[in-house]
Amino acid sequence: MTNRLPTVTRRRFLAFSGVTVAAGLALGATQVDWTDLLHEAVHDPLRPGQGVLVVVTLYGGNDGLGTVVPAADPAYRSARPELAYAEGDVLDLGEGLGINPGMTGLKKQWDGGNLAIVRGVGYPAPDHSHFRSMAIWQTGSPTSPTGSGWLGRWLDHTGDDPLRAVSMDSVLPPLLSGDRTAASTLPPGGERLPSGALGAAFRGLAGVDAGDDTLRARVARSGRDLGQVEQVLGPVVSGGDGPADAAGDAAGNAAGNRKGAGGRSELASQLQTVAALVEARVPTRVYSVSLGGFDTHADERTTQQRLLGELDAALSGFADRLAGTEAGRQVVTLVYSEFGRRVRANASQGTDHGTANPVFVLGSGVTPGFFGQQPSLTDLDDGDLRAHVDFRDVYATMLTGVLGADPTPVLGLGRTPIAGLLRT
Amino acid sequence: MVQLDDRAATRRLLDRLGFGPLPGELAAARGFDATLDALLAPGPDPGVAATPPPALAPIPTSPRSDATDRAAEQQARQTGQAQLTTWWLDRMTATTAPLPERLVWFWHGHFATSAQKVREPAALLAQNQTFRTLGLGDFRTLAHAMVVDPAMMVWLDAAQNKVGAANENLAREFMELFALGVGNYAESDVREAARALTGYTVDRTDGDVRLVARRQDTGPKTIFGTTGPIDAPRFVDMVVDRPESARFVASRLWYRLVSSSTPPTPAVLGDLTDAYGPGTDVRGLLRALATSAPFRDSATTVVKQPVEWAVGLMRAVGVRASAVVAAPGGRPGRPRRDPLVTQLTALGQVPFRPPSVGGWPAGPAWLTPSAGLSRLALAEAVVAGSPLPPGPAGAAARIDWARQVLGVDAWSPRSLAALQQVAGEADPRRTLTVAALTPEYVVST
Numbered sequence: 039m040t041n042r043l044p045t046v047t048r049r050r051f052l053a054f055s056g057v058t059v060a061a062g063l064a065l066g067a068t069q070v071d072w073t074d075l076l077h078e079a080v081h082d083p084l085r086p087g088q089g090v091l092v093v094v095t096l097y098g099g100n101d102g103l104g105t106v107v108p109a110a111d112p113a114y115r116s117a118r119p120e121l122a123y124a125e126g127d128v129l130d131l132g133e134g135l136g137i138n139p140g141m142t143g144l145k146k147q148w149d150g151g152n153l154a155i156v157r158g159v160g161y162p163a164p165d166h167s168h169f170r171s172m173a174i175w176q177t178g179s180p181t182s183p184t185g186s187g188w189l190g191r192w193l194d195h196t197g198d199d200p201l202r203a204v205s206m207d208s209v210l211p212p213l214l215s216g217d218r219t220a221a222s223t224l225p226p227g228g229e230r231l232p233s234g235a236l237g238a239a240f241r242g243l244a245g246v247d248a249g250d251d252t253l254r255a256r257v258a259r260s261g262r263d264l265g266q267v268e269q270v271l272g273p274v275v276s277g278g279d280g281p282a283d284a285a286g287d288a289a290g291n292a293a294g295n296r297k298g299a300g301g302r303s304e305l306a307s308q309l310q311t312v313a314a315l316v317e318a319r320v321p322t323r324v325y326s327v328s329l330g331g332f333d334t335h336a337d338e339r340t341t342q343q344r345l346l347g348e349l350d351a352a353l354s355g356f357a358d359r360l361a362g363t364e365a366g367r368q369v370v371t372l373v374y375s376e377f378g379r380r381v382r383a384n385a386s387q388g389t390d391h392g393t394a395n396p397v398f399v400l401g402s403g404v405t406p407g408f409f410g411q412q413p414s415l416t417d418l419d420d421g422d423l424r425a426h427v428d429f430r431d432v433y434a435t436m437l438t439g440v441l442g443a444d445p446t447p448v449l450g451l452g453r454t455p456i457a458g459l460l461r462t
Numbered sequence: 463m464v465q466l467d468d469r470a471a472t473r474r475l476l477d478r479l480g481f482g483p484l485p486g487e488l489a490a491a492r493g494f495d496a497t498l499d500a501l502l503a504p505g506p507d508p509g510v511a512a513t514p515p516p517a518l519a520p521i522p523t524s525p526r527s528d529a530t531d532r533a534a535e536q537q538a539r540q541t542g543q544a545q546l547t548t549w550w551l552d553r554m555t556a557t558t559a560p561l562p563e564r565l566v567w568f569w570h571g572h573f574a575t576s577a578q579k580v581r582e583p584a585a586l587l588a589q590n591q592t593f594r595t596l597g598l599g600d601f602r603t604l605a606h607a608m609v610v611d612p613a614m615m616v617w618l619d620a621a622q623n624k625v626g627a628a629n630e631n632l633a634r635e636f637m638e639l640f641a642l643g644v645g646n647y648a649e650s651d652v653r654e655a656a657r658a659l660t661g662y663t664v665d666r667t668d669g670d671v672r673l674v675a676r677r678q679d680t681g682p683k684t685i686f687g688t689t690g691p692i693d694a695p696r697f698v699d700m701v702v703d704r705p706e707s708a709r710f711v712a713s714r715l716w717y718r719l720v721s722s723s724t725p726p727t728p729a730v731l732g733d734l735t736d737a738y739g740p741g742t743d744v745r746g747l748l749r750a751l752a753t754s755a756p757f758r759d760s761a762t763t764v765v766k767q768p769v770e771w772a773v774g775l776m777r778a779v780g781v782r783a784s785a786v787v788a789a790p791g792g793r794p795g796r797p798r799r800d801p802l803v804t805q806l807t808a809l810g811q812v813p814f815r816p817p818s819v820g821g822w823p824a825g826p827a828w829l830t831p832s833a834g835l836s837r838l839a840l841a842e843a844v845v846a847g848s849p850l851p852p853g854p855a856g857a858a859a860r861i862d863w864a865r866q867v868l869g870v871d872a873w874s875p876r877s878l879a880a881l882q883q884v885a886g887e888a889d890p891r892r893t894l895t896v897a898a899l900t901p902e903y904v905v906s907t
Contacts, residue, residue: 242880385627
C-alpha cells in the first residue's frame, strides 16, 4: 500500500441495525402541494389531545458528561484533564450543570420552558456492548433483549394499522418491530407504486399464500403495507431527490454534516418532514429518527460537539416549528443513546463505553427542568456512573402520558411513570 | 420438517454458499454432493480472471490549509471507493467458483469495516484481498491478520492504543463481535485485552503497520484468569482457543448461511465445532454445515441481503454490475445516478459501507414496505440490460421460463397470479422483473 492514511479523526457512524437514511425525502418546492394532498387523503385525522411521540436514537453511545456537563465539579476536570469543558465554556443550566457549547438552540428551549432533562438514566447490570445495550434500550428488556421492540409491542396491543408508527430511516429499527405488527417506513423519494399491468402484478404479490413460511409471508405483507402507506403518505415523498449518493456521503463526512435537501442535515430534514406530517394531522402516533457517530473513542471533543450541534439545530428547529401549531404542540420528543461513556478519558482524547446517561424530553407538554438525581463522579461503579432512574420508567411515562396506553403489556408490571414530567 | 429434494437442496446450496446459479448452472448440476464438493474445492475461475482488482490511483496528499488540493484529494477518494464497489459487485457476479467470494462477503459483514471512516480505498482493498486469501482457510490466521489490518486499525482506533491509557475499541469488538461473542468474557478482560493490543501504529505515509516498543504495554495482564505478559498474538490465540470461540464462529456462519431465526441445536453445533476443530478449519465447518440435517429442512429459509439478491439476479440474467446503467432520459443538468448503488443505498446495503462494526442486519429488517419499490426499480434496471434471449411465447411458458432463469423451485398460487398480469405483455422482460420481486425469490427458500 502506498497511499497515505488519513488522520484518525473521522466521525464514526455507528448504527445498530443497518440504519441508513433515504435522504431528500422531504421538502423543497413540493411542500405546499403535498400538504394539501394530505388533507385530502386523510380520512381519520389526528385528533386534538392525541399525543404524538417522536423518538430520536443517538447511535454509538453519546457522552452524557460532555452533553450535560458537570463543569463545576473538580472530579470531572481531574478525570478528563484534556477533554473537560471549563465552567465558562458551557451554557449554564443551574445546579452546577451546563449544556454543551454546541447546543445553543436547546439552551433556548430550556430557557423557554420546553425542555426537561432526566438525569442518570440506565438499567441494572449495565452492558458495555453497543449492540447489547442498544438492544436493551430498544426492546425495553434488560434481561432478554432479543424479542420485539417496546413500541412494536405497543403496536401489537393497540391494533394493526401500520401507519400508526413510521420510521424515517429506510431500515426498520428494532424498537418499532412487534411480534405481529411492524411500523412503516417511508417510500424513498422519487419512486412510486407502478400503475397498469405492472402495478396489478406488484399488488398481486402482496397476498399471503397458505404455503408461505414466515419470511415469505412477511415479504408479501410488506407489499400490502406499502399500498396502504402510499395511499396516505405517497404524495409526501414523490418528486423527491432520491437516496443520497453513497460515495458523496463517504467523502462528505470528513467535512462534517451529512446534508439532505435544502442544505439541512439529514436529521433536520427528517424532523421537518415529521413536523409537516403532524401539522397535516396524519394520524401517526409514533415517529422514529436517528443520528449516528457518537462512538467517540478518539478525539471526542470536536466530533461530539459537531454531532451535538447537528442534533441541536435539528431539534430546536423542529421544536420551534411545532410550537406554532396546535397539532405540533401535541408532540413530545424523546432523545436517548445506548449508554454514556467512561468517566475517565482514555489516551486518545476520547472515552470508552460507559453507563448512565441523561435523556432529553422536549415539547410544549413537558414540565421543564431537571428530573432524576445527577450521578456522582466519585461514587463510581468500577469507573462508571451509577444510574438512578430506570429507562423503562421513562418509557412508561411516554406510554401513559403521550400515547394514552397502559404500560403493563409493553413493559411488564411494576413500572412507575416519572411524576410531573409531562403536564396533564 | 419437510426435506428439500436433491434438486431444491442443490439450488439452496448455490444460493447459500454462492450467489445463486449462473445461467444453465442448475440444469447442469450433478446433484447435491457433487455440487458441494465442487464448491469446497474451487478450481480455476475465469470469472475471477476477467475481473481483476482496480488499479487505484494514488491519493494526492495536500496541506490541510489548501482547499483546492483537499477537494482533489476528496474526489480521488470518492473515485477510488466507487471503483472498488463496482469492481467487487462485478466480481461477485462473474465468479464461476463462488465460495471464496461468498466468504469474502461473509467476512466483510463479520469484520465489518466501513469507508465511512476508513477513507483510504487501498486499505479497504487490501483488507478485502486478505479475506480472499484467508477466508476459506483457518480462522486463527484470519483473526491474527485482522488485529493488525491497517483498515481495521483505523476503523477501531487501534493505532491510538498505547501503554498508560489504552483505547478499548478494538479489544472489545474483537471479543464481542469477531471471535468470542457477548457474554463470554468479563469487563475486566476487555480492559486487559486493550493493554495487550497496545503498541501497533499505522504509518501515515506508506500505510504499513509497525510495532513501536515504547508504545507497547509489556506489563503483566490477566485475561480469562490467566496472568502474564500477554501481547497481541498471544491474546488472539487465547481467544481463539476458547471453546466459546468455536461455537461463536460456527453460529455466525450458521446465522447467515442456514437460518437467522433458528440457532443450531446443541447436537448440530457440536458437529460443526468438531469439524472446525483445533485447526479452526472454516472449510471443514462449511461442509459440516451444508451436510447437517437442518440445511435440507424447508423451514430454514433466509432473507437474501440486498446485495445477495441483486447479485443473484445479475448472475441469473447475465448482466455485470458495471453494465447496469440508468435508463436514458432523466432530468437535464443532473448527472444520472448509477441505479445499482442508488437502489442498494435505498435498500440499506452498499459494499464497503456497513452501518457499524456490527455489520448488517438479517431477516425481516430488510422487508420494509419501501424496500419493495427499491427492488422494483433495481430489477427493472438489471433486466433492461439483460442479453438473455427473449424467452418463449405464451404466458404459461414464459412464466415457467422466468422460474428457470431465476432458479425458483416452484411458483406459489399468489405469484403465479401476479405473473399472469404481465406475462401476456409484448416485453418478456416484464415477466422476469416481476419474478424477481416474488417472495419466492426475495427469500432463499
